[in-house]
Amino acid sequence: MSEFLHVALDFPTVFFSFLLIVVVGYWVVVITGLFDLDGADAPWLGFGGVPAGVTLSLLIATAWLLSLIGSQFATGPLLWAVPAVALAGGWLGTRALISPLRGLMAKEILPSRGDFVGRMCVIRTGLASHDFGQAEVTAADGSSAVVQVRTTGQDRLVRGDNALIFEYDADGEFFWVMPYESEH
Known part of the structure; x- marks a missing residue:
């Protein structure tokens, strides 16, 4: 467990670890009912159709996981590329994960x-x-x-x-x- 914490709190994963703590805090607040999940849509960079909270959570969690994995395999100067690669991979992974979610999200029915x-x-x-x-x-x-x-x-x-x-x-x-x- 201490090795996991060392990797999660060491460069380059520490950037995404902090953001992941914020995401976990957000979801604790949503689950306890202090905050509403029906937030704004996230149309930026092709993430439309899913609430921004869900989209950002998936992006940060995916980038954190890829950064954690990348920090184990990259050494030396390549270690500095891990955050950018993790963010790009997180973006691609999030796009793939939210595609099926778009159909599950309730669409506002406009009167006719x-x-x-x-x-x-x-x-x-x-x-x-x-x-x-x-x-x-x-x-x-x-x-x-x-x-x-x-x-x-x-x-x-x-x-x-x-x-x-x-x-x-x-x-x-x-x-x-x-x-x-x-x-x-």
Whole structure:
């Protein structure tokens, strides 16, 4: 154990050992709940799609391991190249390790107009017909929006009428609605 500590705390591994202690401290804080893992993405140098904390942790741990191994095999002037080689190898190793992680990370689901389909709305213009109308619809998150609506056939809806959104017309950028009467 003392030989391991000697190698870990000797040049060139000592640089990465210090950073590894910081990484371990970071993860202790994350695990105890004092800090949130949902940090910023790490798009620099091709590391996008994975939180920066995970990316930096992998980079530092991989570089530390490569530096530890390199310090055992390099001698003399080659020992000075170990940190650069370890960092380059850590970068390559991290890129290889985070590729499968990108698919596991939760992607933010952005709202779309299609989310309104199947929702009830309230007509806000004096009249909604086959060629004109606006309605207010409430999204799942509680926010509301005023949207363009059209009716089919002879349906005419007036201000305050309830309607059901049943389709979105992407070409015309409006929603198809039909009268909706609730069964209280």
